[in-house]
Amino acid sequence: MALGQRIPMVDAMARVTGAMGFVLDMELPGMLHARILRSPHAHARVIRVDASRAAALAGVRAVLTRDDILGRDDVFPTFGLFIRDQAPVALDKVRHVGDPVAAVAAVDEATAEAALALIEVDYEPLPAVFDVEEALRPGAPILHDGARSLSSRRPDILARQPGFEGSNVIHLFSQRRGDIEAGFAEADEIVENVFSCPPVQHVAMEPHVCVAQWQDGRLTLWDSTQAPNWVQTELANLCRLPTSDVRVIVPTLGGAYGAKIDPSIEPICALLASKAGRPVRLALHRDEEFFTHTKHGARVRIRTGAKRDGTLVAHEATCWYNGGAYAKETPEKITRGYASMGPYRVPNVWVDSYGVYTNVTPSAAFRGFGIPQVSWAHESQMDCLADALGIDPLELRLRNVLNEGDLFSTGEPMRENMHYQELLAAATERVGWEGGPGPFREGSRVRARGVAAIIKGMSAFPSSSIAKLNADGSMNVLTGSVEMGQGALTALAQIVSDESTVPVSRVRISTPDTAMTPWDQMSAASRTTNNMGKAMRAAVVDVKKQLLELASRQMEIAVEDLEIVAGTVRPKDAPDRALPFPAIVGPARVGNILGRGTYQAVSHLDLDGQGIGSPQWHPAACAVEVEVDEETGRVRITRMHVALYVGRMINPLQCELQVEGAALFGVGQALFEEILWDESGQLINANLSDYQIPSFLDVPAGMSETIMESETDEVHGLGETGLATVAPAVGNAVSRAIGVRLHDIPLTPERVLRAIRERDAATEAAAAAGRTSP
Amino acid sequence: MTELLQLTVNGRSQALAAESDQTLLDVLRNHFKLFSVREACGLGVCGSCTVSLDGRQVSSCLVLALQAAGREVETVEALSDDGSLHPIQQAFVEHGAFQCSFCTPGFLLATRELLTDDPDPTPDAVRHYLAGNLCRCGSYLKIEAAVLDAAARLRPQTTEQA
Numbered sequence: 001m002a003l004g005q006r007i008p009m010v011d012a013m014a015r016v017t018g019a020m021g022f023v024l025d026m027e028l029p030g031m032l033h034a035r036i037l038r039s040p041h042a043h044a045r046v047i048r049v050d051a052s053r054a055a056a057l058a059g060v061r062a063v064l065t066r067d068d069i070l071g072r073d074d075v076f077p078t079f080g081l082f083i084r085d086q087a088p089v090a091l092d093k094v095r096h097v098g099d100p101v102a103a104v105a106a107v108d109e110a111t112a113e114a115a116l117a118l119i120e121v122d123y124e125p126l127p128a129v130f131d132v133e134e135a136l137r138p139g140a141p142i143l144h145d146g147a148r149s150l151s152s153r154r155p156d157i158l159a160r161q162p163g164f165e166g167s168n169v170i171h172l173f174s175q176r177r178g179d180i181e182a183g184f185a186e187a188d189e190i191v192e193n194v195f196s197c198p199p200v201q202h203v204a205m206e207p208h209v210c211v212a213q214w215q216d217g218r219l220t221l222w223d224s225t226q227a228p229n230w231v232q233t234e235l236a237n238l239c240r241l242p243t244s245d246v247r248v249i250v251p252t253l254g255g256a257y258g259a260k261i262d263p264s265i266e267p268i269c270a271l272l273a274s275k276a277g278r279p280v281r282l283a284l285h286r287d288e289e290f291f292t293h294t295k296h297g298a299r300v301r302i303r304t305g306a307k308r309d310g311t312l313v314a315h316e317a318t319c320w321y322n323g324g325a326y327a328k329e330t331p332e333k334i335t336r337g338y339a340s341m342g343p344y345r346v347p348n349v350w351v352d353s354y355g356v357y358t359n360v361t362p363s364a365a366f367r368g369f370g371i372p373q374v375s376w377a378h379e380s381q382m383d384c385l386a387d388a389l390g391i392d393p394l395e396l397r398l399r400n401v402l403n404e405g406d407l408f409s410t411g412e413p414m415r416e417n418m419h420y421q422e423l424l425a426a427a428t429e430r431v432g433w434e435g436g437p438g439p440f441r442e443g444s445r446v447r448a449r450g451v452a453a454i455i456k457g458m459s460a461f462p463s464s465s466i467a468k469l470n471a472d473g474s475m476n477v478l479t480g481s482v483e484m485g486q487g488a489l490t491a492l493a494q495i496v497s498d499e500s501t502v503p504v505s506r507v508r509i510s511t512p513d514t515a516m517t518p519w520d521q522m523s524a525a526s527r528t529t530n531n532m533g534k535a536m537r538a539a540v541v542d543v544k545k546q547l548l549e550l551a552s553r554q555m556e557i558a559v560e561d562l563e564i565v566a567g568t569v570r571p572k573d574a575p576d577r578a579l580p581f582p583a584i585v586g587p588a589r590v591g592n593i594l595g596r597g598t599y600q601a602v603s604h605l606d607l608d609g610q611g612i613g614s615p616q617w618h619p620a621a622c623a624v625e626v627e628v629d630e631e632t633g634r635v636r637i638t639r640m641h642v643a644l645y646v647g648r649m650i651n652p653l654q655c656e657l658q659v660e661g662a663a664l665f666g667v668g669q670a671l672f673e674e675i676l677w678d679e680s681g682q683l684i685n686a687n688l689s690d691y692q693i694p695s696f697l698d699v700p701a702g703m704s705e706t707i708m709e710s711e712t713d714e715v716h717g718l719g720e721t722g723l724a725t726v727a728p729a730v731g732n733a734v735s736r737a738i739g740v741r742l743h744d745i746p747l748t749p750e751r752v753l754r755a756i757r758e759r760d761a762a763t764e765a766a767a768a769a770g771r772t773s774p
Numbered sequence: 775m776t777e778l779l780q781l782t783v784n785g786r787s788q789a790l791a792a793e794s795d796q797t798l799l800d801v802l803r804n805h806f807k808l809f810s811v812r813e814a815c816g817l818g819v820c821g822s823c824t825v826s827l828d829g830r831q832v833s834s835c836l837v838l839a840l841q842a843a844g845r846e847v848e849t850v851e852a853l854s855d856d857g858s859l860h861p862i863q864q865a866f867v868e869h870g871a872f873q874c875s876f877c878t879p880g881f882l883l884a885t886r887e888l889l890t891d892d893p894d895p896t897p898d899a900v901r902h903y904l905a906g907n908l909c910r911c912g913s914y915l916k917i918e919a920a921v922l923d924a925a926a927r928l929r930p931q932t933t934e935q936a
Contacts, residue, residue, distance in 0.1 A: 008867050015875035016863040016882065018810020018850040025809040205814040205822055205876040205910050254812070254876030255910050286815050485874025485911050653870040657913055661873060664912035688815040688908070696901040699914045 002497035002504050006653040009490045010504070011252075011483075021251050023209045023224045024283060031211065032061050032105040034272050034282040035112040036265075037119050038291060039094035039101050042359040042681025043128035043141060046090050046121065051102055053118040059111035062276035063119070064103040064268060066091045075271070079234045079263055082157060083170070083327040084149035086362070088238070088267035094123070095143050095325035096359050097681045098291025105272040105280045128359035128681055132299055132320035135168040135358050143168060143325060143357040151237075156607060157331060170323045170355035171331035175338055175409055175609030183314025183348025187305025190314075191385045195377040196744045197727070198674040199297040199322065201290050202366060203693050206254025208265050208292060209283040212273035218245040219270055224253050226260045226482050227522035228512040234263045235270055247515040253484035257665070258365035259293045260484075261524050262328045290686035294675055295366035296321040296333060296355075300340060300377035305348075310391050310399045315341035315409075319353040319374060324362040330355035332459075333363075335605065336370025338409050338613050342378035343420060343455035344400040349409045351609065359681055365524060367665055371456045372724040376745060379452035379728030384741060393437060393732065394428055394451050401453060402619075408455075410605060410613040418619045419645040419708055420453060426706040427451065427623035430641035439737045444631045447638070450733030453621040454724045457614025458717050460601035461521030463531040467496070467539035469547065469593040473567055473581035474506040477539065480520030481532045482512055486719050487654035488528050494650050495533045499540040501567050502581070518596075526618065526717025529650060531599050533715060538597025546595065550588045551579060618716050620644045622663075622725030624700070626733040633753030635671060635734055637700035642722040644707055647714040652707070658719045659705045666726025668694045672746050779843040783808070784852040792839040799823045799834035802849060810850045810879040814908075821907030824880035825849050831887050850879035853886070862886055862924040871920035873911030881907050885921050893929050897922065 014020045051063040066089060069077050077091060078084040090101045102119050106112035127141040134140055148165055150157060160172060184190060211222040219239060225231050228248040236246045253260060265282050273280040284292065298321045305314035317340040323330035337353025366372075386393040401420035405413050431449050438448030466478040477496050483489045493507045500507070510517055520532060544564055551569040552559045555577070563572050570578035585593060601615035625639040642663045649655045672692055676684045685691040707718070727745050735741045740755040775794045780787060783806055792801055802811045802825065811834055814822035818833035825834045826848040853860040859867065862885050872878045881904065888895060888903040895903065900921045901914075909917065 006870075008870055009872075012867040012870075013859070015872055015878055016850075016859065016866050017854050018808070018879045020875055021809070022812075022876070024812065203910050205812070205820070205874065205908070207814075253874060255874040257910075286817075485872075485876075487873070657870055657873055657911070657916060660915050661912035664914070687817060688819050689817050693908055693910055694912065694914075695908055696905045696914050696918075699901070703915065 002494040003650055005494065005651060007490065007504065007651060009487050010493055011489060022206055022254050023211060023222050023251060024206060026211045026222050026281065028211065028213060028279040031279040031281055032107060032276055033109040033112055034103055034105045034269060034280050035109060035116055036100045036268065036288070037102040037116045039090065039097060039099040041094055041123050041125050042097050043126040044094050044123035045126060046092060046094060046101065047124055048120070048122040049102060050120040054104055054115040057111065057115045057118060059107040060104055060115045061278060062105040062272050063115070064089055064272050064275060068271060068275060074240050076238050076240060078149060079238050079267055080151055080327055081230060081262055081329055082152040082331040084151050085144055086326040088271055096361055097683060098361060099325060100268060103268045103272055105276045130358050130360055130677060130681060132322050132356040132358060135356050140168060142166060143359065152331065159607060168357040170327045170357055171334060173335045173337050173353040173609060174607065175349055175351035177409060177411060177610065178348035180314055180316055180348045180350040184305045186313045188308040189385065189388050190303065190305045191381065191388055192303040193381055193384055194299060194301045194743060195380050196299045197297060197373055197376050199294040199360065199363065200669055200673040201294055201675055201691060202257040202259035203289065203688070204255030204257060204259055207284040207286065207289055208260065210266050210269040211279060211281045212269040213279040214274055218247070220247040220249065221266060221270065222249045223266060224260055225250055226253070226256045226484060226524050228482065228514050229480055229519050230522060231263050231266055232514045235266060238267050239270060247513065250482050250512040252511065253482060256484040257367040258369065258524060261365045261522050262293065264292050286688060287686040290675060290683055291361055293364035294324065294361050296323065296363040296373060298322065298373035300374060302340065302377050302381050304381055304385055306385055306389060308389065310389055310396045312344050312346045312400050314348045315346040316350045317341070321353070321355050321370065321373065322358055322360065322363060323355045324358060324360045326362040328362050328364050330363060333365070333370040336374060338609055339371055339455055340374040340378055341409055342375065342382065343402050343453050343619060345402060345406050346409065360677060367662065368720045368723045369525060371454060372669065372727065375452065375454045375724040376727050376731065380731055380743070383732045383735065394424060394433060397424060397451065397453055402455070408613065409609070411610040412612050414617060416714065418617065420619055420621065422708065423619060423621040423643040423645060424451065424453060426643040427621045427641045430704060431623045431625045431639040433623060437736050439739070445627055445629055446737040447625060447627050448733045448737035449623060449625045450729045450731065450736060451621065451623045452725045452728035452732065456618045456721050456724065458527050458530060458616055458618065459525035460603040460615050461527065461531070462598060462600040463520045463535040464518035464596070464598040465532060465535040465539045466518055467536065467543050467595040469543045469581060469585060471582060471585045471592060473502065475500060475502050476508050476510065477536055478510045478517045479532055479536070480512040480514065480517045481528045482523035484523065486658060487651060488523060491529050491650040491654060492532060492536055496536050496540055499537045500543070501564055526720050530715050530717055531601060534599035535597045538599060539595040542595030542597060543593050546593050547581065547584060551584045554584060554587060555579065616714065616716060618718070618721045620721045620725050622722070622729040624729045624733050626730060626737060628734055628737040628752060630738065630756050633749035633756065635747055635752060637667065637730060639702035640700040642705045642725060644718055644721050646707055646718045647710055647712060647716040649707060649709055650715065655707055655718055656705065659707060659722050662720055662722040663703065663705070663726055664694045664699065666723045667698055667700065670727035670730040670745055670747060672748055674746050777840055779840055781842055781847060782845065783847045784849060784855065794840060796839045797835055798825065798837040798839050798842050798847070801839040802834060808849045808851060812876055814876065821880040821884065822877050824883050824907065826883055826887070831884050850882050853882060861927045865920040865924035865927065869916050869920035869923060871913055871917040873913050877907060877909045881909070881917060885924065888921070889925050889928055894925060
């Protein structure tokens with residue numbers, strides 16, 4: 001029984017001996033090294049690019065500029081998963097500080113770096129815009145002019161996109177359900193707030209890295225990507241090749257968290273290798289990660305109407321996701337506006353969720369995919385509403401959470417037991433909620449508790465797999481799913497073992513090589529274990545069907561009278577006549593048995609955001625206890641408990657790692673992670689000294705989790721879910737501790753101290769007013 | 775300027791030519807092909823490029839190759855030199871003390887030094903000692919459990935040697 005086993009990762013030996021083999025370690029004969037020249041301006045017209053001196057430098061083999069792209073019929077000038085708005089290097093304009101302008105391939109990195117200084121570029125600076133609402137005002141600088149090249153055929157993109165050309169709207173997702181005016185008319189209490197969260201960086205310890213090689217006009221990339229098939233498709237379009245002539249190989253990733261889905265450096269690497277006629281390696285330095293992809297900063301205006309007993313009756317929200325300079329996955333990300341009211345029953349809903357171009361680093365997918373932005377808003381809002389109604393914040397949530405059969409904002413019913421009552425109970429019990437949320441003051445230190453609940457979906461994309469049962473009874477399974485530390489290879493091997501009865505030690509799951517492995521959209525969106533797991537089960541079922549037919553012929557027993565047990569086929573009525581798999585595959589003279597499986601989950605939302613938002617919904621809750629030092633503003637999380645309902649666990653050890661890791665991402669975002677720009681758009685903390693990520697000392701002292709299972713076979717992804725619960729739970733606790741509502745994260749000591757001082761100044765002013773008035 | 779130097783890496787001594795501004799990290803990766811030594815920050819704050827220099831851990835991105843001349847350099851490959859896992863590695867495997875494992879070699883070397891300095895560390899001591907190694911995947915709770923378990927496994931052995 002392979003399911004539910006706490007086995008170490010199947011490649012654990014390589015991981016602890018340093019022998020893992022990342023793309024970073026790839027070396028090819030004659031391989032060159034590349035560096036990128038980046039824009040110093042947030043927004044500028046590129047007047048002149050002269051790379052002749054760089055090209056003449058000893059050791060330089062190729063320089064890539066817009067001259068290698070414009071006017072060429074063998075290069076499509078732009079790429080992008082929904083809108084092709086990004087060029088490998090700048091064509092007419094640069095749109096953010098760090099935007100690639102040119103690139104050099106040379107015999108070593110130092111030479112390539114030296115050559116960058118010899119490239120002459122003349123810019124005409126243009127007004128820049130960094131704020132989402134300013135970018136939508138009339139007269140704002142426009143980042144992308146003219147007609148848009150659409151790469152997605154999604155109906156809402158085709159229907160809405162023409163209207164956004166010439167504006168900074170990347171895309172708009174709208175939701176209309178019930179009667180919003182009637183809803184507010186019915187409400188006894190209406191609360192309105194604006195909440196914001198900043199862009200943050202993924203900081204995968206392994207930077208983006210790619211090695212490109214051309215042979216006979218065909219392109220091979222060894223790439224640190226979560227989406228090998230998407231890179232293949234985009235590079236085929238860019239290089240005007242059939243998909244079959246682009247091969248993307250992915251060994252394993254040193255972390256990704258969403259940063260490595262959208263193509264970014266691959267086009268530069270491929271075009272340099274083509275021009276140089278030699279393999280090229282492009283590995284980003286840490287600061288360049290901050291110029292490549294970030295999480296969407298966001299602002300959410302939220303208005304909620306409730307009856308006196310706490311029943312929610314109306315939800316109105318406008319979300320602005322800052323997409324930065326290029327569209328990337330923003331058109332998909334903004335649909336998460338559908339969760340802007342949280343995991344609650346609300347009959348009347350009005351949501352507009354914008355993706356907006358601004359002159360900052362392009363935003364990409366980031367663990368949680370749009371949910372943390374709205375959860376910070378809706379869970380802070382729930383506490384504001386609870387206070388306005390005089391209801392305990394936990395109680396208000398319990399009265400409104402979605403149960404099985406309740407309708408979500410998308411109009412679809414919850415299709416399974418969501419367990420919110422148990423999750424909220426588990427989380428709050430562990431932080432001492434029976435004593436109430438607080439505050440509890442001891443001198444300058446104040447303790448308080450906060451709670452939050454969220455709902456997250458899983459993206460529905462196709463996954464395919466091919467299973468091979470070898471003549472010795474071992475199995476190879478081909479997949480495009482990427483191992484990036486989440487334990488995909490291990491969980492998938494356990495699933496294949498469960499379905500095939502072949503032990504995990506004799507199951508080998510492949511890593512992606514698009515020349516051989518079938519399509520998988522991406523390893524992201526909490527979908528691999530579920531979607532690829534189901535594709536693999538289907539492939540193994542296909543193998544088993546053929547195996548039984550071969551055994552039936554060999555044993556002269558009808559298929560329906562045979563069964564598969566522990567690596568053997570046996571007659572149901574004569575277990576002693578069992579034949580091990582090799583005794584069937586070998587004599588059949590088929591070499592191996594090939595099975596194939598495809599899984600395609602379904603989701604579809606119409607232009608009113610109604611339909612099926614996700615094939616399954618993932619519930620989670622978090623409760624924390626914090627201690628705020630009112631003299632320093634410092635917040636310490638003294639207890640924290642995250643609770644998830646996950647269907648069935650494949651490997652509890654890997655599940656715990658994923659849940660704890662996601663929770664720590666939440667801690668970083670709640671308390672200190674934030675990318676900062678100055679007024680000209682220059683990043684001021686693009687390094688791991690000024691931009692800090694959680695260390696051992698940031699792990700909350702009493703951190704624990706509940707991973708709730710059910711008896712069903714349904715498997716939920718869980719790599720992201722917990723993240724979105726943490727910041728609002730912390731924010732609610734801190735706000736309760738200091739008695740001031742905080743609307744923006746991170747809750748740095750400076751921000752908390754400022755709130756405390758404003759509170760004290762207001763109290764003093766009120767007291768003074770009281771003294772002077774009669 | 776190119777200089778000739780003698781480096782002892784994982785017990786084997788080798789002469790090589792290095793630039794005077796070349797880091798130990800660069801030489802270990804590009805000359806010795808020891809890819810367990812990984813750059814993630816380039817500032818000495820993340821611990822991914824941790825190696826042992828005369829028995830003390832250093833960030834090899836901040837050490838010049840010339841500074842390591844004539845000294846003993848050890849990378850994580852030294853831990854399993856005899857083909858079997860070191861008890862610390864074994865504990866990391868059993869406790870699942872990693873996810874992407876990019877940072878793992880650094881954690882293993884830092885843990886070895888911790889357990890040499892303090893064979894019976896408290897959980898708090900583990901957290902403080904390993905605070906200079908960053909794991910973005912956030913495997914810290916499992917790392918803590920693995921380190922405490924490795925300490926327990928190593929203690930009887932240490933007593934025997936003493």
